[in-house]
Amino acid sequence: MRLINAFLYSFVVSFSPIETLFILPLLIVLLHEKEFVWGIFKKLIVLNFFIIVLVVFVLFQDPLQAIELFMRSNLILLFNIALFYQSKGYDIARGLDRLGFAPKIVSVTYFALSLIDALMRDFKETQKSLKARGFRANTSLFSYQTYGNIFGMIFIKAIKKSHDRELTMQARGFKDRIFFLTSNQLEPFEKILLLSIVGVLGKVIYELLG
Known part of the structure; x- marks a missing residue:
């Protein structure tokens, strides 16, 4: 479910007009990972070195687009870093x-x-x-x-x-399938996060159609 949340949020932020509501799912994730906020932002700062280089090139052509690129990139990066901060590769x-x-x-x-x-x-x-x-x-x-x-x-x-x-x-008689010990049930956090992202997506679609 985290993969779906990551995809939906990244998709909405990438292709929709910037909304203040984009912060809502981000706040939910950061609140859930509040013990690791400093580590999350440290990773974001490191990745921003690459983003800043890209933004500088765009800045000379279109300052507004450069600012928008910086904001979108950081929203997506921060959301995904926070969402998968405790995840291991096997997830x-x-x-x-x-x-x-x-x-x-x-x-x-x-x-x-x-x-x-x-x-x-x-x-x-x-x-x-x-x-x-x-x-x-x-x-x-x-x-x-x-x-x-x-x-x-x-x-x-x-x-x-x-x-x-x-x-x-x-x-061992392996038959092409791995059975995981963890349950397939969604965590309450994942449900709340998905609802918030769907809500943001719904608002964006409503405004586009309206």
Whole structure:
């Protein structure tokens, strides 16, 4: 449901005239994630460096459009960062399952995320090992060779792990479907958020038709 909320809000903010009501769903999400507000805004500030560069280019052509671009981008970014701040990668697979996607798509997504997670852990452990041995990254040929070897090793590990995982699932009688432990029932927060977004969308449509 969070995927639907994110899509609807992003769609409304992107293609509708700017409304003060756009803040309502945003406030609901921020209130729900009030313990992590500082972390959410820190991420938003980092992403704004890229937005500001884009806005500066537009600013010389159309100042009003630049301001509008800045506002829309920040509304969408802040909403999505707050909405998915506590989510893990596996929530994507769970969301696809809730939305009724084909079991194979859900399974492929889940195992891809699982493999990426495992490889990221391997990469971080390798970085710690290099740091413990006194390795310092620079522009020398040795550094390039070292990182080349690391990425080559990770690539080989990825192939081996995916093959091992395939054999493991076959041995367990896997039939292309993953059953999640979490319930498919909507949280009250998700229902309230969806209603607020639908309300904003309804107002926008009413004004456009009126």
